[in-house]
Amino acid sequence: MTDLAVGSFPGALAPRRRFVLLRRLAAHRSFQIGLVLVALLALAAIFAPFLTSADPSAMKVRFRFRPPSAAFPFGTDNFGRDIFTRVLYGARVSLWIGLVVAVSTGVIGAAIGVLAAQFRRLDPFLMRCMDALMSFPAILLALGVTAALGPRMDSVIIALTVAYVPAGARIVRASALVVRELDYIAAARIAGASNARIMIRHILPNSVSPLLVHVTFVFAYAILSEAALSFLGVGVPPPTASWGNIIAEGRDYATEAWWVMLFPGLGITLSALGLNLLGDGLRDVLDPRLNWRA
Amino acid sequence: MSALVSIDKLTVQFRGDRGWITVVEDVSFALGEGECVGVVGESGSGKSVTALSMLGLHPRGAARFPSGSILYAGLDLLRASQRDLRAVRGRDIAMVFQDPMSSLNPVLTICDQICESLRLHQGLSRAVARRRAIELLDLVRIADAARRVDEYPHRFSGGMRQRVMIAIAIACRPRLLIADEPTTALDVTIQAQILELLRDLHEELGMAVLLISHDLGVIAEFARRVVVMYAGRIVEDAPVDVLFASPRHPYTEGLMASMPPLDGGADRLYAIPGRIPDPDEPIPGCRFGPRCPHLEPVCSVSAPELVAISETHRVRCTPRTRPGVRG
Numbered sequence A: 001m002t003d004l005a006v007g008s009f010p011g012a013l014a015p016r017r018r019f020v021l022l023r024r025l026a027a028h029r030s031f032q033i034g035l036v037l038v039a040l041l042a043l044a045a046i047f048a049p050f051l052t053s054a055d056p057s058a059m060k061v062r063f064r065f066r067p068p069s070a071a072f073p074f075g076t077d078n079f080g081r082d083i084f085t086r087v088l089y090g091a092r093v094s095l096w097i098g099l100v101v102a103v104s105t106g107v108i109g110a111a112i113g114v115l116a117a118q119f120r121r122l123d124p125f126l127m128r129c130m131d132a133l134m135s136f137p138a139i140l141l142a143l144g145v146t147a148a149l150g151p152r153m154d155s156v157i158i159a160l161t162v163a164y165v166p167a168g169a170r171i172v173r174a175s176a177l178v179v180r181e182l183d184y185i186a187a188a189r190i191a192g193a194s195n196a197r198i199m200i201r202h203i204l205p206n207s208v209s210p211l212l213v214h215v216t217f218v219f220a221y222a223i224l225s226e227a228a229l230s231f232l233g234v235g236v237p238p239p240t241a242s243w244g245n246i247i248a249e250g251r252d253y254a255t256e257a258w259w260v261m262l263f264p265g266l267g268i269t270l271s272a273l274g275l276n277l278l279g280d281g282l283r284d285v286l287d288p289r290l291n292w293r294a
Numbered sequence B: 001m002s003a004l005v006s007i008d009k010l011t012v013q014f015r016g017d018r019g020w021i022t023v024v025e026d027v028s029f030a031l032g033e034g035e036c037v038g039v040v041g042e043s044g045s046g047k048s049v050t051a052l053s054m055l056g057l058h059p060r061g062a063a064r065f066p067s068g069s070i071l072y073a074g075l076d077l078l079r080a081s082q083r084d085l086r087a088v089r090g091r092d093i094a095m096v097f098q099d100p101m102s103s104l105n106p107v108l109t110i111c112d113q114i115c116e117s118l119r120l121h122q123g124l125s126r127a128v129a130r131r132r133a134i135e136l137l138d139l140v141r142i143a144d145a146a147r148r149v150d151e152y153p154h155r156f157s158g159g160m161r162q163r164v165m166i167a168i169a170i171a172c173r174p175r176l177l178i179a180d181e182p183t184t185a186l187d188v189t190i191q192a193q194i195l196e197l198l199r200d201l202h203e204e205l206g207m208a209v210l211l212i213s214h215d216l217g218v219i220a221e222f223a224r225r226v227v228v229m230y231a232g233r234i235v236e237d238a239p240v241d242v243l244f245a246s247p248r249h250p251y252t253e254g255l256m257a258s259m260p261p262l263d264g265g266a267d268r269l270y271a272i273p274g275r276i277p278d279p280d281e282p283i284p285g286c287r288f289g290p291r292c293p294h295l296e297p298v299c300s301v302s303a304p305e306l307v308a309i310s311e312t313h314r315v316r317c318t319p320r321t322r323p324g325v326r327g
Helices: A015-026 A029-046 A083-118 A122-134 A138-149 A153-180 A183-190 A195-207 A209-231 A243-253 A258-286 A288-293 B047-054 B082-088 B110-122 B126-139 B158-170 B188-205 B216-222 B240-245 B250-257
Strands: B003-016 B019-032 B036-040 B063-072 B093-096 B176-180 B208-213 B225-230 B233-239
Touching: A015 A029, A015 A258, A029 A083, A029 A258, A083 A122, A083 A153, A083 A195, A083 A209, A083 A243, A083 A258, A122 A153, A138 A153, A138 A209, A153 A195, A153 A209, A183 A195, A183 B093, A183 B158, A195 A209, A209 A243, A209 A258, A243 A258, B003 B047, B019 B047, B019 B063, B019 B208, B019 B233, B036 B047, B036 B216, B047 B063, B047 B176, B047 B208, B093 B158, B110 B126, B110 B158, B126 B158, B158 B188, B176 B188, B188 B208, B188 B216, B208 B216, B216 B240, B225 B240, B225 B250, B233 B240, B233 B250
Parallel strands: B036 B208, B036 B225, B093 B176, B176 B208
Antiparallel strands: B003 B019, B003 B063, B225 B233
């Protein structure tokens, strides 16, 4: 994840650049493409009940393994369930998991990072915990957590958050360590501000921009990992549709009914692609080193 | 003049690679109510460390005070709790830093930053604090204060940021303002304006000012009393006119000699030979000894004491304070 080593430039989110940032983001080609992709998928997920009248788990055994047609745009699976409907409802589950994991990673990561930077006594302890978590591959760690907590959507979210928090915490800590030595932190202390106030009002806003970039990538990784976990059978349990478990259920018939795996696979690919493009755009705009080169 | 803050035998040590290193030793001086004192010395002479001690701003665990006290209103600032310190900071003692470019938080408006201490210490409402912030910007002579108060720091130049810093510092009408090289990072014309502003505020608000500088010119213009520090110790302490007319310590003489003459007569400026000693390697006897043009055998044997040669003049130099030479 070295591509996430974005600049810890103090004040990278400075308001002077807020409008400039928005304008630069809006002009960024890959950001535009990413935004369109993610927005389309999100809209499809939100408006799933309006886009299809079918029930995602309604089985019509009569219509087993129907290839894509007018009646079943994406075909049907071994139980005769409409893949189009299942992919739409699966998007709700997959994107929701991605979003919650991204947000909670951001919040928890920022909290741990700033605490570690601010309280030197706490720092070694917190960072060794993060190191310990980081030493496991994310998917293996998540596998362990879901195995312990049982296959539920909540446990997938918890597992992936646990897996992605350490990197976020390290990123925030690195930039917070730079920010806390700046004069305006001492100035705030001289004005009589408490530790909590200094952390929340002064250090945090000045050190989160690298995390913002990281979080968009976490969103994408979380969708991929959810799919992987569901594929391995420890993710979102059937009959709830998620992109991962549609693929998992379709793999036995991959040769006869390729459409079962193709469409959720496309969903995963497009969302991961879209979010990565978004993240790239954010990184290009927020990282001062890249700006200077441009 | 009653003492507002009295520093008594202050010794500060920092944690080094091999045990504790003494960076400030046996510093004693008092600041009267409304008095303006200058502290001069080279980089590393302990000026800023002394000032930061007054606000309890040294990181806990990395600094310690084996002896001494800093008394303010009956409170020993070296041993006060964080809670007590927070109450003093900003309200009673405020500080302005050297580099105005990094002293303001880039993500908060000027108003937010001025209001911070007002709201913390005086519990003012947002609207009242905002009005007060505009008055303060007016006071530090920022034009169009009502509009500029809502702007972010990047729109202010270095000199203006320093004015904003001063506005923040005086927001709660502190009784002591510590200005740590407030003009070093500014260009000369702005320096003069900032000093003038500080002097006016000092007179109008009647607050005491501790001005730290390595520029004797700045000190001469501003302070009424000067404390000269060298290698963590006070070497001379005198009223400004006395110090400039008859400096007694060889180091002060050296500092005077290294100021450019007004008539531009000198081709080369005088420089004191050598450099400030490393606090890691203590020098026996007088710390200025190795650089002193008037070194005597006694200087390398025993460390000189800070001796009062008159009621207001203290010097730390054995040969210059011998009974026969005094007066």
